[in-house]
Amino acid sequence: MKFPHSFTLKKIASIIGCEYVGKEDFPIYGTNEIHRVKEGEIVFVDHPKYYAKALHSKASVVLINKKVECPENKALLLSDDPFRDFNKINDYFVKFIPQNKLISDDVQIGKNTIIQPGVYIGKNVKIGNDCIIFPNVTIHDYTEIGNNVVIQSGTVLGGDGFYYKNRGSYFERLKSVGNVIIEDNVEIGSNCTIDRGVTASTIIGKGSKLDNLIQIGHDTVIGRKCLIASQVGIAGCCTIHDEVSIWGQAGFASSLTIGEKAIILAQSGVSKNLKAGKTYFGSPAEEAKKKLKELATLKNLAK
Amino acid sequence: MKFPHSFTLKKIASIIGCEYVGKEDFPIYGTNEIHRVKEGEIVFVDHPKYYAKALHSKASVVLINKKVECPENKALLLSDDPFRDFNKINDYFVKFIPQNKLISDDVQIGKNTIIQPGVYIGKNVKIGNDCIIFPNVTIHDYTEIGNNVVIQSGTVLGGDGFYYKNRGSYFERLKSVGNVIIEDNVEIGSNCTIDRGVTASTIIGKGSKLDNLIQIGHDTVIGRKCLIASQVGIAGCCTIHDEVSIWGQAGFASSLTIGEKAIILAQSGVSKNLKAGKTYFGSPAEEAKKKLKELATLKNLAK
Amino acid sequence: MKFPHSFTLKKIASIIGCEYVGKEDFPIYGTNEIHRVKEGEIVFVDHPKYYAKALHSKASVVLINKKVECPENKALLLSDDPFRDFNKINDYFVKFIPQNKLISDDVQIGKNTIIQPGVYIGKNVKIGNDCIIFPNVTIHDYTEIGNNVVIQSGTVLGGDGFYYKNRGSYFERLKSVGNVIIEDNVEIGSNCTIDRGVTASTIIGKGSKLDNLIQIGHDTVIGRKCLIASQVGIAGCCTIHDEVSIWGQAGFASSLTIGEKAIILAQSGVSKNLKAGKTYFGSPAEEAKKKLKELATLKNLAK
Structure with missing residues (x-):
């Protein structure tokens, strides 16, 4: 911040x-x-x-x-x-100031950008040119959206991060004062949740495409031209490098780094950093070749 | 009811x-x-x-x-x-009466509570003091929300439970006439779904914190000071005791009891009751130590 | 189309x-x-x-x-x-024409159908008799909904499909010009996402019941009287035959065929066609009996 x-x-x-x-x-x-x-x-x-x-x-x-x-x-x-x-x-x-209208007066919206009905846009939001924001999207304060971006219905950009300190008898929230940045040519599906940074920015890099019902945690950075399938969950503070492909329902623990062009197969559970250019599978995820060999070994043993 | x-x-x-x-x-x-x-x-x-x-x-x-x-x-x-x-x-x-305005006239809202735009609030809803209800939240009839509660955008409180009887040629729904109770100091993330009880209350206990895209089934009771990460799904009629921690994308079958302070690791699939104070992993979930030993055994065999 | x-x-x-x-x-x-x-x-x-x-x-x-x-x-x-x-x-x-009101003028709505507040309905949508569309639902252009259908809050019908061609330096979207068809007596839970077909129709068959937070990809056809639990994800172009039961958080790759009355247990990851009448489990999914035998074998080996 x-x-x-x-x-x-x-x-x-x-x-x-x-x-x-x-x-x-x-x-x-x-x-x-x-x-x-x-x-x-x-x-x-x-x-x-x-x-x-x-x-x-x-x-x-x-x-x-x-x-x-x-x-x-x-x-x-x-x-x-x-x-x-x-x-x-x-x-x-950074103070939270309640807003009683759907679209704040100070929003900057570029030319040819379409804002559909039921969209909420908070304070100090910038949206570039040639975007479509579909109905019932929520865009919280300070979000920045580039050019030629599509945000489908029901998606929430800039919700508060899930970051608590255990105080023994209660949890105390670390206040979210960062934002969300959606770069040019990004497309995000329906009912996704992309939390704002706690103090930094949660970033979806240029040209990346996200399917529906995806969770991106606070302060995570998704690189350029990544492809992320439905129901993937990425916790906070991760760094996903460029051109990474993530298949459906895969999950990532917080603070991980995923190398360029890595491929993470469906339902994988990633708990460690992953190398560039390799393919991973399993929960916990390991190199797909190894994991498939393990599964074949077990199948033989069970016979 | x-x-x-x-x-x-x-x-x-x-x-x-x-x-x-x-x-x-x-x-x-x-x-x-x-x-x-x-x-x-x-x-x-x-x-x-x-x-x-x-x-x-x-x-x-x-x-x-x-x-x-x-x-x-x-x-x-x-x-x-x-x-x-x-x-x-x-x-x-209990009759379903259609409502043609976003906020029903009979809603009780406490002092300093902020209701943001696009929020729907049904009949006979009570909301306490010092709450924030973020944009585009849906709160169905009879929901009760305590003090100092945060509900983030797109979350649905009090949808009808998923409970059907197979009549051979069709499914018949068991009508939902219970409600949702959110106790004091609870915070719920974006795009969650917390179904109302079929006849009882679905309860989120005092001080519990829920991340985004979480499913809580009808009549389930979450204890106090639980921590539930993104994309967790808990089916109906479960009892989750106090201070349970559940990591991302874990799932729970219906009617289970999870003991106090149990820890359920990410992507676990819980199909049986779990003991207090222990850590579980895997699908189906078992004690994490055992599961990790099994995974290590398999890794060795595959070499 | x-x-x-x-x-x-x-x-x-x-x-x-x-x-x-x-x-x-x-x-x-x-x-x-x-x-x-x-x-x-x-x-x-x-x-x-x-x-x-x-x-x-x-x-x-x-x-x-x-x-x-x-x-x-x-x-x-x-x-x-x-x-x-x-x-x-x-x-x-098929041209995308922006719409600046919540409900398009050309919508056909049957008798006794209830549309709750905050619902968006696009152009050329047809909704039958005796339906309830709960608050904050989004129904995109050309969607067809039969009689006696329930759509719960936050659900999005007819979002654009996730289908891109890799052009080397960028992804190009295959334009979605198909629609969604929801047949009679279907009930869909909260915050689901059902994408429109790219050129065909995404269909939810008569009497099928879907829980919350479910993803159905473009051009997928769900048969009659299927039961789909929370957080299930089904990719595009699948054919799910009649009376299939799918339990929570299971996932399906694209273009699969699932036989009549198959049962897919929770968290299964389906990557191949499945036969009628059998029960499947695991990621990747196989016949549940085999999978459970493998798990038992591994448990014994680890002792």
């Missing part, structure tokens, strides 16, 4: 009421996810297991619950509860 | 035109499902296999197609077709 | 600007899919692997990218790109 302009370390520390390590005028430009973070941005970390990853990431500011040594050219925000304070920062900049 | 007040055995028998065994002023308060039935309520049974279960349930009145001995303190309604006559009773008390 | 009246071979050739083999006044009545094509209709074929199948099909006209010998009583349309030219013919006869 980008701030409207840069804010100083001191200002951000004052918003969440915490101490900091670094120059008070250290400039900060936004918040982001660990796998997507860029210079000038904040990540949060609250588990010792991930301290090193966060401190050595591209983040310039680490919101952390331990007084560690500050890496060079970076700054720290010291909090007893980084999760709560990350929410506090995001809340300060 | 609760009657508006108690009715006598004689009156109910007259509604369906059948004989009865018991005192004519025996009081009846409603109809219910076998796994949820309480004193004063009717269950129906039409297969000898289930006669004993129905006669020894907590039901006070058994609508049955055989002249059996009446258990003490109970009553019988004798019908040649209990399924048809159960529908007849439910039909008598 | 039926033409409004018959057109000559010469006329169709002029629409796409190609040569032809056959009498110039050879009458053509429409376009169709290879597994559904009838006399007087055009199919297209652009891969040598399928030339023979197309030339020996019931099609009277084959749109083909090779100058082959013309079978007796047939005609050929010779194109360097049959896919593009098939789209061109379909485009010529």
Whole structure:
């Protein structure tokens, strides 16, 4: 999530009421996810297991619950509860404002784009030229849609991500302040759900085609010219490279990377990174050749 | 389904035109499902296999197609077709009345609750305080929603249950006259479907969090603080105890009981009751440790 | 897709600007899919692997990218790109016309049929008597619904099929110009997606019952009195015969034939034709008895 302009370390520390390590005028430009973070941005970390990853990431500011040594050219925000304070920062900049009409006044819609009846479009949404948005689609705040895009009926773009912290007696939601970006020439089927990023963008790359009833989790990036069949589910923070083909009802755990042109066969359950150009099958998924050999072995044994 | 007040055995028998065994002023308060039935309520049974279960349930009145001995303190309604006559009773008390506006006039909505555009709300719905109902949600008649609940776009609460009797040349639907209850602090993602109870309530317990595209069948009860990932399907009449975690695309057959804090891994297919506190995997699901050992065994054999 | 009246071979050739083999006044009545094509209709074929199948099909006209010998009583349309030219013919006869109101003026709705709020109904839709269309359903152009049909909330009838040609640097969509036919006494649950045929009709046969979140692909035909549980996915061009039962989350690859009264157990992944009257399980699916024996064998080996 980008701030409207840069804010100083001191200002951000004052918003969440915490101490900091670094120059008070250290400039900060936004918040982001660990796998997507860029210079000038904040990540949060609250588990010792991930301290090193966060401190050595591209983040310039680490919101952390331990007084560690500050890496060079970076700054720290010291909090007893980084999760709560990350929410506090995001809340300060992005407010949920209820909307009582189907299409917000500030929507930018390109030429020749058709918006069918029953479509809801939230605030600060941009839609390019030559798109068709079919009936009863929901497009939440800050979604960006390129040119020549088709979104079929009942699909929801930009729902809040499924990301909770277990507080013992209850779950606390990590507020979603990212968005969804649909690039040029993408087509998305009916009744899909593509969640907005928690702080980054969930992206469907140029020319990719999605069938019906597909779930794409928060902050996941789908590359260009991917083909995704019906009822596939991809959890949050995944990176699917270009020209990947995914067949019906396959599922992906969170934070995985799938190499270019990989093929994932129907109903596979993917729990690890997959290599480029190979074909996978099974739950848990492995190389299709191996999996089919295993199935043949078992068939013989049962005889 | 609760009657508006108690009715006598004689009156109910007259509604369906059948004989009865018991005192004519025996009081009846409603109809219910076998796994949820309480004193004063009717269950129906039409297969000898289930006669004993129905006669020894907590039901006070058994609508049955055989002249059996009446258990003490109970009553019988004798019908040649209990399924048809159960529908007849439910039909008598709960009528489907078409509604031509998006939000029924009799809806009770608490303070600070936000209803976004395109939301349909049926008759006799109650929604508590501090809720957000996102665009294009459908909330059917008699649904009860607690405080601080979030329902994301496209989700349908209170659709009719999938429960049919095979009549040989056609299927006959068991009419749905129960409802959906969403307790406090529940959050439900986009494009989920939570069916109303056939006669009881489908319940999502306090503080539970559901991701997108999830199916919850009629009369199923989800406990408190459960976490259910995207594309999970739970059939009707299940009891999921508190703090159960269910990962993506797992499926559950009907009428199962899942013990507290059980963990069901992604894509598991659950066909039996599961114990509390254990982790399960596979289709059909078994203890994850066992299943993983089996998979390793097969991998070795195939080499 | 039926033409409004018959057109000559010469006329169709002029629409796409190609040569032809056959009498110039050879009458053509429409376009169709290879597994559904009838006399007087055009199919297209652009891969040598399928030339023979197309030339020996019931099609009277084959749109083909090779100058082959013309079978007796047939005609050929010779194109360097049959896919593009098939789209061109379909485009010529069926145009997408945007609609700015929820219910098109030309809809035919039978008596006692209830249309609830938030429902979108496209052009040339016919709905029979005694139907209930629940809130927020989307019914696209040319859909035909029989009598006594129930469509629950959020379901989309007639979305465009998922059918693309890989053009190397991009995917090209095969335009959908077929429709959806829902026969008498069918009931469809919430948030299902039933795509229209590419050129034929996607059909749900008389008395079949579908649960929630089900995907039915383009040009698939579901027989009479089938029972399909939640989250099942059936790809395009399948033929499911009468009285088939399919349990939750099962998936079917495209172009399969499933015999009458077959039973497909939950989460099965069907990649081949299945025989009538048998029970199947597993991914890939095989006869349930065999599959269960394999699972038992593996369990023993792992001990």
